[in-house]
Amino acid sequence: MDNHDNNPLRLENFLCFSVYAASHAFNRIYKPLLDALELTYPQYLVMVTLWEQDDQPVRSIGEKLFLESSTLTPLLKRLEAAGLVKRTRDPKDERSVRITLTAAGRELRQKALDVPRCVGEVAELDLSTIKRLIDDLGQLRDNLEANASRK
Amino acid sequence: MDNHDNNPLRLENFLCFSVYAASHAFNRIYKPLLDALELTYPQYLVMVTLWEQDDQPVRSIGEKLFLESSTLTPLLKRLEAAGLVKRTRDPKDERSVRITLTAAGRELRQKALDVPRCVGEVAELDLSTIKRLIDDLGQLRDNLEANASRK
DNA sequence: TATAAATATATCGCACACGATTTAATTACA
DNA sequence: TGTAATTAAATCGTGTGCGATATATTTATA
Numbered sequence: 001m002d003n004h005d006n007n008p009l010r011l012e013n014f015l016c017f018s019v020y021a022a023s024h025a026f027n028r029i030y031k032p033l034l035d036a037l038e039l040t041y042p043q044y045l046v047m048v049t050l051w052e053q054d055d056q057p058v059r060s061i062g063e064k065l066f067l068e069s070s071t072l073t074p075l076l077k078r079l080e081a082a083g084l085v086k087r088t089r090d091p092k093d094e095r096s097v098r099i100t101l102t103a104a105g106r107e108l109r110q111k112a113l114d115v116p117r118c119v120g121e122v123a124e125l126d127l128s129t130i131k132r133l134i135d136d137l138g139q140l141r142d143n144l145e146a147n148a149s150r151k
Numbered sequence: 152m153d154n155h156d157n158n159p160l161r162l163e164n165f166l167c168f169s170v171y172a173a174s175h176a177f178n179r180i181y182k183p184l185l186d187a188l189e190l191t192y193p194q195y196l197v198m199v200t201l202w203e204q205d206d207q208p209v210r211s212i213g214e215k216l217f218l219e220s221s222t223l224t225p226l227l228k229r230l231e232a233a234g235l236v237k238r239t240r241d242p243k244d245e246r247s248v249r250i251t252l253t254a255a256g257r258e259l260r261q262k263a264l265d266v267p268r269c270v271g272e273v274a275e276l277d278l279s280t281i282k283r284l285i286d287d288l289g290q291l292r293d294n295l296e297a298n299a300s301r302k
Numbered sequence: 303t304a305t306a307a308a309t310a311t312a313t314c315g316c317a318c319a320c321g322a323t324t325t326a327a328t329t330a331c332a
Numbered sequence: 333t334g335t336a337a338t339t340a341a342a343t344c345g346t347g348t349g350c351g352a353t354a355t356a357t358t359t360a361t362a
Contacts, residue, residue, distance in 0.1 A: 009199055009202055009203070009260070009263065009264065009267065010199075010203065011196070011199055011200060011203065011215065012285075013267070013285075014199075014267070015274065015276075015281050015284055015285055016174075016177040016181065016270060017196065018284065018285045018288035018289060018292070019170060019173050019174045019177055019284075019288060020174050020177070020192075020196075021216070021217050021288075021292050022170050022174075022288045022291050022292045022295070023167075023170045023171050023173075023174040024217055024218075024349080024350095025217065025291070025292045025295035025296055025299070026167040026170055026171070026295060027349085027350085028295070028296075028299050028350085029295050029298070029299055030167065031350080031351090040316095040317065040318075041171075041318095042317085042318060042319090043317090043318095045162070045168065045171075048160055048161075048162055048165075049162060051160055052160070052161065052162065057340080057341095058340075058341065059339090059340060059341085064162065065172070066172050066175055066176065067175075067318095067319075067320095068319075068320060068321085069340070069341050069342065070319075070320065070321080070322090070341090070342075070343075070344085071318065071319050071320070072341090073341065073342055073343085074317080074318085074342090074343095075317080075318075078317080093327075093328070093339095093340085094326075094327055094328085094340095095326065095327045095328065095339065095340040095341070096327095096339090096340060096341080097340080097341065097342095109160070112160065113160065116160065116164070116165065119167060121298075122294065122295055122298035122299075123166065123291055123294055123295060124294040124298070125166075125287075125290070125291060125294070129287060130166050132283075132287070133166055133169065133170075133284070133287050133288070133291070134163075134164075134166055134169045136276075136280060136283070136284050136287075137169035137170060137172075137173045137284070138169060139276070140173050140176070140274060140276060140284070141169070141172050141173045141176045143273065143274055143275040143276065144173070144176035144177060144179070144180050144273055144274060145176055145179075147180070147272075147273035147275070148176070148179050148180055148273070175319080175320095178319085178320085179320085182320080182321085191346095191347065191348075192348090193347085193348060193349090194347090194348095208310080208311095209310075209311065210309090210310065210311085218348095218349075218350095219349075219350060219351085220310075220311050220312065221311090221312080221313075221314085221349075221350060221351080221352095222348065222349050222350070223311090224311065224312055224313085225312090225313095225347085225348085226347080226348075229347080244309090244310080244357075244358070245310095245356075245357055245358085246309060246310040246311070246356065246357045246358065247309090247310060247311080247357095248310080248311065248312095
């Protein structure tokens with residue numbers, strides 16, 4: 001009755017697969033909700049970080065979302081083209097590009113407010129499980145990140 | 152001291168973000184390990200399903216990995232080009248394409264055997280946490296999948 | 303048994319995501 | 333102070349992922 005046998009190559013035993021599949025399942029739930037905001041899921045995450053704190057350099061957004069500039073630069077250009085953010089070279093350090101919300105970008109927050117509630121409803125997990133998952137996954141991510149460099 | 156406050160738009164409160172970030176962290180860990188096998192992570196998952204059961208239609212692989220044909224078809228063509236699998240129309244049902252391992256594909260399993268152990272080491276979680284995560288994430292995914300259709 | 307509906311892949315367009323590299327600006331330091 | 337090292341974005345190539353659609357085959361049904 002225990003699904004976790006000792007075969008090292010069984011899909012069921014792969015924590016990474018559980019994470020991978022859950023991530024895609026989330027994406028499929030978010031897509032229709034975010035279509036209404038005309039945002040993709042990674043774009044939504046960027047907007048969330050900017051709603052938390054406006055006027056950040058690309059590097060700072062990347063650190064929070066664990067994304068590289070090669071991912072963020074085109075994404076931010078799309079958000080700029082959509083009129084939600086502005087990209088400006090920092091006069092104090094011309095290497096840095098600061099991302100600021102436009103009025104439209106700030107206003108979008110209202111429409112985004114009930115997205116988490118909608119997602120929470122379909123996830124159908126009690127709050128204690130959710131908190132435990134967030135904590136476990138955070139620890140997992142930290143361990144993986146910490147060990148990634150010394151491989 | 153509790154990170155889970157009531158702001159509905161705080162990144163820290165997003166279970167989906169925890170899953171998303173952990174998924175990418177896993178990917179970054181897997182990449183160097185799978186480079187030795189000349190496989191990407193999704194290609195590796197396909198090989199795992201075939202090592203578990205050879206000779207499957209595309210549809211069956213898609214159901215196990217929660218992937219669409221639009222993702223699998225090009226991926227399987229790359230595996231075929233790499234000489235690891237063969238794609239053959241099922242003579243009993245010409246709509247279906249059956250995927251079978253080549254000799255090289257079967258032999259690759261040996262080299263893949265210690266990948267999970269390597270990943271397990273850097274994850275640094277005790278077995279009970281891992282099992283709990285797999286179960287919680289499986290439940291989450293099932294709930295999300297079940298509610299995806301009736302949205 | 304024609305024709306409609308369903309099924310299995312394939313194709314296309316778009317948007318990530320990353321590693322490797324490049325460019326430009328700043329900082330360190332000999 | 334001038335050159336090297338570092339830092340911040342951007343660019344490029346490859347490979348996912350998905351929704352929408354197309355094509356071919358099989359099944360259902362009028």
